[in-house]
Amino acid sequence: MTENWEQAPFHTLFRRIPKRTGYGDKELLSVYRDYGVIIKSDRDDNFNRPGESLDDYQLVKLGDLVLNKMKTWQGSLGISAYEGIVSPAYFVYEPQGEFDSRYMHYLLRSQPSIDYYGAHSKGVRVNQWDLQPEYLDKMKVRFPPLEYQQRIADYLDRETAEIDAAVADLDRYVELLEKRRRVIIVDGFNDPVYNPVMQRLKFLTVSEDHRRIPIKSGDRVDMAGKYPYYGASGIIDYVNDYLWDGEKRLILSEDGANLVMRNHPVAFVADGQYWVNNHAHVLRCADGIPPELVAMAIEVTSIAHLITGSAQPKLTAAAMGEVEFMFPLSTADQRALLETLRPEMHEIDSLIAESTRLRDLLLKRRSVLITEVVTGRKQV
Incomplete structure (x- = not known):
């Protein structure tokens, strides 16, 4: 009441x-x-x-x-x-x-x-x-009166603590999965069966940064559509037009705190019809080189020494080309390594996606519970 x-x-x-x-x-x-x-x-x-x-x-x-x-x-x-x-x-x-x-x-x-x-x-x-x-x-x-406020707070402290513990367990599980993925990738790129050699990104790719066009957030409201609009950390919006059409490209973060923190991927692959802004580098891989494999290599490679800027970390086009990692020399070995890694990456990604989905559901449940109780819809 x-x-x-x-x-x-x-x-x-x-x-x-x-x-x-x-x-x-x-x-x-x-x-x-x-x-x-x-x-x-x-x-x-x-x-x-x-x-x-x-x-x-x-x-x-x-x-x-x-x-x-x-x-x-x-x-x-x-x-x-x-x-x-x-x-x-x-x-x-x-x-x-x-x-x-x-x-x-x-x-x-x-x-x-x-x-x-x-x-x-x-x-x-x-x-x-x-x-x-x-x-x-x-x-x-x-x-409500102070006494009932305290009752509500005690109830929510207990209930949300259980939800928070479950969320923390999922976070730890995802962290273990991420570590496992890194170990698998590193072991693969260092496996002598694939004849890896140290290579620089500038010798494996060609920049297409000149094709990028940024769209202001206010303008994107009028351009809302179905085509992915990529920024430094992936898809940030959807627009009604595209710059790349059926061209699979490697996308690499150009700026942002994530370049330093590495809590999210800095390299990923875009395919189909999509748009890219000026906060992400766009790279076409040389003939036969799988962009997915290059993205994996970058994800397990330190780039801290190439980043400039303190308030806004930045990976310049010149510095990007100097990213260096172990990589199979021949396209046959590259494809073989990719086929070896792909099933394990798919399994790990599926487990992470499911864990993330459960985490989101728990947090949504937490929000709904709080709202129901503090508004008096649910009596405690």
């Missing part, structure tokens, strides 16, 4: 505070979409890189609300269970009312709240919609 639930504007519960700076020695925090405020070093899939100096980072106290105003609509906010510092790009709010902070954390990250952030965020860049504080201040927050 929700008859005795109260409703109050956001600004009566949280007050945006001036930046408390000069705490560069504190624990570095970040905001993670799935869970809220985290200790940055606890996760290796957070690609945001801190500046050289942390003196202008702002202090977060236990119980403060932290949000990324450019990604609040995606759930990038949460009440902090830690004291530390966050980027100057974040907003920090101090609690004003009497409420269970755990309950409020769940409520502000529930789907109705996220829908509100999205409806009141503005902007044209993909994934960069700006939520202004005045709109957040007006948001109506509905909540």
Whole structure:
């Protein structure tokens, strides 16, 4: 029953505070979409890189609300269970009312709240919609008496902990699969039966970067279609036209944090009809050389020494050509190695895809459960 639930504007519960700076020695925090405020070093899939100096980072106290105003609509906010510092790009709010902070954390990250952030965020860049504080201040927050807030928080802590544990198990499983894939590929490229020699990418491929054409995100809205639009980390959109038609090409990331982090593939193969922007190199392999095999070789090769730029890592066209790895000399050996690796790669990729699907379902279930409980639809 929700008859005795109260409703109050956001600004009566949280007050945006001036930046408390000069705490560069504190624990570095970040905001993670799935869970809220985290200790940055606890996760290796957070690609945001801190500046050289942390003196202008702002202090977060236990119980403060932290949000990324450019990604609040995606759930990038949460009440902090830690004291530390966050980027100057974040907003920090101090609690004003009497409420269970755990309950409020769940409520502000529930789907109705996220829908509100999205409806009141503005902007044209993909994934960069700006939520202004005045709109957040007006948001109506509905909540039960304190005792029931605590009951809800206790229930969700238990239920989400089970889901989080299952998600963590899947993450570890995928990590093991990725390691297994790497071992298989490395062993294959070093197997003397395939007569491998050290080769450079520039002698195996021809650049087609001159054919790339970037499309602004706003323009892609008007060009929505069925053809893949590739960027540095794979397909980022679909458009109604294409630049390559039935031409299988090797795509290699040109810029982005993933060049350093290597949490996702930096080399992959595009085929059929597709478009590529200027954040990915496009390479045509020399006659007979399988682009899938070159992509595998790059994925197990260190390229850190070839990357330039600190704020925005970049692999230039010249540096790209110097990527060096063991590779079969003859096309016959290349095809033989590819046929050996392909079934094992397919099996591993299938297991990773299924694990990822289950992970997504668990996180969706987590989101639905939180929404049902904090809105009173489900009694606890």
